[in-house]
Amino acid sequence: MGNPTGFLNINRNLPEDRDPVLRVGDWKEVHTEMAVSDIQSQASRCMDCGVPFCMAAESAQGPGIAGCPVNNLIPEWNDLVYRGLWKDALARLLKTNNFPEFTGRVCPAPCESSCVLGINAPPVSIKHHEVSIIDRGFEMGWVTPNIPEERTGKTVAVIGSGPAGLACAAQLNSAGHTVTVYERADRPGGLLMYGIPNMKLEKHVVERRIKLMEDEGITFVCNTTIGKDIAADKLKEDFDTVVICTGATVPRDLPVEGRELKGVNFAMEFLGANTKSLMDSELEDGNYISANKKHVVVIGGGDTGTDCVGTSLRHGCEHVQQLEIMPQPTNSRTAGNPWPQYARVLKVDYGQEEAIAIQGDDPRSYLVTTKKFVGDEDGNVKELHTCQIEWQKQDDGRMTPVDVPGSEKVIKADLVLLAMGFLGPEGGVLDQLGVEKDPRSNAQAEYGKYATNVDGVFAAGDARRGQSLIVWAINEGRGAAQAVDAYLMGKSYLPR
Ligand SMILES: Cc1cc2nc3c(=O)[nH]c(=O)nc-3n(C[C@H](O)[C@H](O)[C@H](O)COP(=O)(O)OP(=O)(O)OC[C@H]3O[C@@H](n4cnc5c(N)ncnc54)[C@H](O)[C@@H]3O)c2cc1C
Ligand code: SF4
CATH class of the missing domain: 1.10.1060.10 (Alpha-helical ferredoxin)
Structure with a gap:
């Protein structure tokens, strides 16, 4: 000090x-x-x-x-x-x-x-x-490839190239194992590449890291869906171990009347395609959902929703608003959220800051639920019917949303983006390998051990813990690498 x-x-x-x-x-x-x-x-x-x-x-x-x-x-x-x-x-x-x-x-x-x-x-x-x-x-040129002096002859397949898969691959490679990372998208990086938008994380930063990892000896195989292009069992036969880092990519839907209308999309359909089109052609190819001149309603008040707000504003939307079913957070910590816990307080993130500067007010409304979507004669969404709710405690202690009578509202919308979180990993790889799931449909593997019920198959990141944070994905990728190294070599000197 x-x-x-x-x-x-x-x-x-x-x-x-x-x-x-x-x-x-x-x-x-x-x-x-x-x-x-x-x-x-x-x-x-x-x-x-x-x-x-x-x-x-x-x-x-x-x-x-x-x-x-x-x-x-x-x-x-x-x-x-x-x-x-x-x-x-x-x-x-x-x-x-x-x-x-x-x-x-x-x-x-x-x-x-x-x-x-x-x-x-x-x-x-x-x-x-x-x-x-x-x-x-x-x-300064101080970050250089960390190439292992010796190879162990052991092989590892990592499925998914998000931060969990990347951290796992980097650690295992540093221990001398030969690592291949399979990714179904055309570029590696998972949500670092095709989730988090450029204004939060420019993509040359992700590409720089991937290039470094390739120079360290890691192989990336893109455009390859495990379970479809290559059977998951085949991977298990071909490699000494398999690590599932496929993320929690199943989005929560809103199955109300009118959900099938054109213009009601999942947030990731909007965000992922936007980044790909930006990288492929600076949005010239038109292969994305445009918010230009549209009234956009984002359902969901989290990070993904904020990214939809920021992206819509960059497209030149007419207006954007964000609906959240939970109450507005308090400005300072509550008694139930003391230091040193993560402070759950009201924040004005970059997307809201931009909406306030351009539209004049905070785009977020709280305690709002959507009852139905209504479309025009061509099947395009034109409005949302919403109502305010109150959270009421039931006899069994559960909190339930209850409609506030007379609070119904109609909101004009040409584009609705569903950003209500994620339910868990897709089943394909887990089912093909016979991996057990926990009650939330995530891969069942104990935190800190990462081994699934299938010998030689490990799981880490959002696929194991559910949708979380990059830093937790890195934590899990590192931990899984240590577990895999110990499985392959009898002991591990890799740090967590
Ligand atoms: C829009 C958005 C914004 C976010 N913003 C933040 C933020 O600001 N800060 C933060 O800390 N966290 C943020 N998160 C959360 C964070 O991105 C995730 O927690 C993290 O990326 C999880 O890492 P992962 O490696 O487990 O999975 P992912 O990053 O989801 O990567 C999984 C990869 O596996 C691939 N895959 C899946 N199935 C297969 C298969 N069968 N074959 C081959 N490949 C497959 C997928 O294509 C994907 O590339 C955000 C999430 C979203 C959706
Ligand atoms: S990764 Fe960095 S920003 Fe995140 S908790 Fe750790 S020190 Fe803080």
């Missing part, structure tokens, strides 16, 4: 975001850069606490509740950044996180919710230090 009074003398500061009205004119990331000296000064706010809650994803309330899920050595690299020892900071960072360039951009930063300084002052800007370290590492 180089500066013992930094937390007293220096206020939290972050790089400014680009003007929302201007940035919707392009697909570049929303943040600007900050002077190196300012980043170093910010890093000196870290108190190097005796118990750094920021770096432990465990707390008195139980595992996974607080802090960084990959246990980043946050106080150590904060101090190294403050002292200008960037290369050492990078080495510490890469010990625990394979892809800080992703988490440093899009992680919701549970670490900052658990920062001890955050109890009575704005927390240390940990996430920004993380991305600054790795971006500087790439800029």
Whole structure:
């Protein structure tokens, strides 16, 4: 801890975001850069606490509740950044996180919710230090392929190239195993590539990492659906182990009257096609669902919904609004959500900030349910019929939404995007391999062990835990790699 009074003398500061009205004119990331000296000064706010809650994803309330899920050595690299020892900071960072360039951009930063300084002052800007370290590492040429000196002769097939599959592949390759990653999309990256839009994570950042992994010796086979183009059993025969990292891609539907109308789409149909068209042709090929000049209604108030808002505004929509069935979060922590837990408070994310700047008000409405969609004579959606709800406690303790009489509303809509979360992984690969599922239809494999009921088959990431976060996918990919290494070699020296 180089500066013992930094937390007293220096206020939290972050790089400014680009003007929302201007940035919707392009697909570049929303943040600007900050002077190196300012980043170093910010890093000196870290108190190097005796118990750094920021770096432990465990707390008195139980595992996974607080802090960084990959246990980043946050106080150590904060101090190294403050002292200008960037290369050492990078080495510490890469010990625990394979892809800080992703988490440093899009992680919701549970670490900052658990920062001890955050109890009575704005927390240390940990996430920004993380991305600054790795971006500087790439800029200076310090991030180079980590090629194993010896190969073990063991082979591993990873199904799915999202952050879980990538982390697993990187770790297993570093242990000398020969890893092939199968991906059904035309480009690797999972939701890093075809889920999270460019303004949150520019795709050259994902491609740079994939290229590095190829240089390390990992093979990527794209345009190949396991279970269809190659039978999952065949993979099991051909490789020593198989790791299922197929994500939780089954979206929650809204089976109300009019769901079949044209213009009612799942969010991922909208977001995925948009990124592909952008990358293939700068949207020239027209192979995407356009929100241009449309009244857009996004159903779902989470991250995916926000990404739909930001994308619709970039298409030049007439108007966008976002409907959420849950109540509006409070502005500060409630008694049931104490420090060091992740703070569930009202946030204005980039998409809402842009809508406020352009339309004049926050696009979100809370406690709203959709009763039906109504279409025109050509079968295109033209309106939503909604009503307000109240959450009422039933005799058995369950909370149930109850309609508020007289609150019915009709909303004009030419495009409706369903962003209500995901139910779990698709069945194909799991069924072909005979992998048991848990009650939520995820692959059944104990956290920390990752082994399924089928010998030599492991599961990690959203396919195992349900839709979650990139940082948890990395945590699971690393953990599964350790389990696979131990399975193949009898013991493992890989870190989690
Ligand atoms: C729109 C959106 C925005 C998000 N924003 C954030 C965010 O800002 N921050 C954050 O931390 N998290 C965010 N998330 C969540 C995060 O992206 C996921 O938790 C994470 O990507 C899960 O990683 P994964 O590797 O388990 O699965 P995925 O990233 O889903 O990757 C699974 C891959 O497996 C492939 N696949 C599936 N079946 C097969 C098969 N049979 N054969 C071959 N390949 C197959 C898929 O094509 C996919 O590429 C977001 C999610 C969405 C949908
Ligand atoms: S990965 Fe997420 S939780 Fe961990 S240090 Fe980075 S921003 Fe914080």
